[in-house]
Amino acid sequence: MLQTIEFNIQNKLLTREALDAYDPSAESWQKQFARRYTHHCELNDVLNNVENVDQTVYGKFAVSITPYVAQLMDRDDPMCPIRLQYMPTFAEETKPGFVTMLDQLGEEGDTVPGTSIVHRYPRRVLFLVSNACATLCRFCTRKRMVSQPTGSVHKDEIERSIDYIAANTQIQDVLLSGGDPLTFSDERLDYILGEIRRRAPHVRFLRMGSRMIVQLPTRITPELCAVLEKHRLQMVNTHINHPKEITPLLRERVKVLQKAGIMMGLQTVCLKGVNDDVDVMRELFLQAIEMGIRPYYVYSTDMVEGAHHFIVPYQRMLELYEGLRGWISGPAVPTFIVDGLGGLGKLPIIPIYVKEEELPDGSGTTVKCRNYAGKTVEMPGLGRDYALPTHSN
Ligand SMILES: *Cc1c(COP(=O)(O)O)cnc(C)c1O
Numbered sequence: 001m002l003q004t005i006e007f008n009i010q011n012k013l014l015t016r017e018a019l020d021a022y023d024p025s026a027e028s029w030q031k032q033f034a035r036r037y038t039h040h041c042e043l044n045d046v047l048n049n050v051e052n053v054d055q056t057v058y059g060k061f062a063v064s065i066t067p068y069v070a071q072l073m074d075r076d077d078p079m080c081p082i083r084l085q086y087m088p089t090f091a092e093e094t095k096p097g098f099v100t101m102l103d104q105l106g107e108e109g110d111t112v113p114g115t116s117i118v119h120r121y122p123r124r125v126l127f128l129v130s131n132a133c134a135t136l137c138r139f140c141t142r143k144r145m146v147s148q149p150t151g152s153v154h155k156d157e158i159e160r161s162i163d164y165i166a167a168n169t170q171i172q173d174v175l176l177s178g179g180d181p182l183t184f185s186d187e188r189l190d191y192i193l194g195e196i197r198r199r200a201p202h203v204r205f206l207r208m209g210s211r212m213i214v215q216l217p218t219r220i221t222p223e224l225c226a227v228l229e230k231h232r233l234q235m236v237n238t239h240i241n242h243p244k245e246i247t248p249l250l251r252e253r254v255k256v257l258q259k260a261g262i263m264m265g266l267q268t269v270c271l272k273g274v275n276d277d278v279d280v281m282r283e284l285f286l287q288a289i290e291m292g293i294r295p296y297y298v299y300s301t302d303m304v305e306g307a308h309h310f311i312v313p314y315q316r317m318l319e320l321y322e323g324l325r326g327w328i329s330g331p332a333v334p335t336f337i338v339d340g341l342g343g344l345g346k347l348p349i350i351p352i353y354v355k356e357e358e359l360p361d362g363s364g365t366t367v368k369c370r371n372y373a374g375k376t377v378e379m380p381g382l383g384r385d386y387a388l389p390t391h392s393n
């Protein structure tokens, strides 16, 4: 073990001085990908106060950190929002009495046999193309497949997935995810997107989830964007959890994606200690819309193995939402979501601003409203004072 680490240190530019001098935009993304730190001992050389977690952590979920992400980490503070997201800690030990699951979203149950397609909702599918990411998040919802040797997506599976999309003409929306689809080469992406467009003209919306721009921004090249543009990839949803992740390099590569006509959305995971704070969220979402990235979802941390310490209680999520709605630009306010256990799917977490109540005399109802600042008004005219027309779908 020690020997491999020493070998890596010599070859991967891991020393503190080298990292300080390292310019991530001066090297190809593939080379940078190969320079990832894959053990906390390697980071001992770069950061102070690294927890000496035991080897069992690695059996549950691997460690992988690009030099770019390591540069963003606070050298001394283990509570740094970047370190919390990526450094393994003792807190990952399963909490007694707490239910954690590897497939807490029941995705396996909704997977089309023989493919890597999760078909849960009408007219749209989730296509899990890759099982790798540039940097591994400790709270990853797909630990069951991401970085697990058994979870690789086979070429045949990808072929059968494209067959499924082509054969089911009710599918209007395909969401490529993983892992991170941008771990694939431009050629491979060209092939997959091209086949979907060629064989499934019924697909109206083609989008991708990727955290590359946050973890290895130089993956976003003009060549990649030419491929995405050629196949009319309409949207890239990225995943930023803290304003500290928004760097000049990230901003520059966001523009490259946007020049290719790609709409960008932001998905954030609500993480205790990282962003469960109104000021942090306001700043994050404002910076996002300033760049032309629309805050889309804030997810509750899933009940995945080793992530329980990140879970923000439901009541706190309501408070966070209330700290945004009305207080910052409307387009900067995302929808808060909890993914229901066992495959229930996405459920919006919405505070009640408007509610209908029975009138005391039983003659009908009134509607009581509360605004973002806590002012209230009653709107009896909105109440149920007439027979509702019946609708048919
Ligand atoms: C999130 C998700 C989608 C996409 O949902 P949208 O609300 O349309 O963004 C599709 N399929 C699965 C299984 C998902 O989890």
Ligand code: SF4
Pocket (backbone or CB within 6 Å): 132, 133, 135, 136, 137, 139, 140, 141, 142, 146, 178, 179, 180, 211, 239
């Ligand atoms: S980028 Fe997404 S899929 Fe990859 S490790 Fe992080 S949460 Fe998981």
